[in-house]
Amino acid sequence: GEDVEQSLFLSVREGDSSVINCTYTDSSSTYLYWYKQEPGAGLQLLTYIFSNMDMKQDQRLTVLLNKKDKHLSLRIADTQTGDSAIYFCAGISGNTPLVFGKGTRLSVIA
């Protein structure tokens, strides 16, 4: 089944770009997702990318997918203090439910 790995922490200065990285194991993953969890809240879907795409841009968010290396990244441009949260990479393939990485805690320094 799918296994998803992420670095646990990232700290950036307000106004800089943040890049959160993720690797996955199942090359048959059809969709890959990014979720955001703010303190005391549930998860919120940010964006997703289909496996036949290399890149997807949505306002300040850019998702890059390297299928050969099974590497997914989320870039947040002009990072704001409100972007401080835990970001989860997740994948779905075959008949298995969504598998989440352990999350990357993004801290934005003003």
Added chain:
Amino acid sequence: KAGVTQTPRYLIKTRGQQVTLSCSPISGHRSVSWYQQTPGQGLQFLFEYFSETQRNKGNFPGRFSGRQFSNSRSEMNVSTLELGDSALYLCASSLRPATNTGELFFGEGSRLTVL
């Protein structure tokens, strides 16, 4: 449109007790999935219900059980609580079965503390 509602938000139990958590999905959503979130293990899938049938089950002991009602509301139950069951339990709903979509809508969770 109301979001996913979980009750209770917080609860404290002692070892050996049992607990029931409730989840009301978004109106029209027939799939409800449950996840356990802990600092060490992250998000782990418990089970999924679609139209009152359990479609998938994660790798948890039989003390963890669930059900779904005809109005799509779901409950999960944990019997004989252990200290390690302390966690945030998240419910997520979706239009399609969770194996067919990763677009899940999460509630705010029920934080269980076992003493």
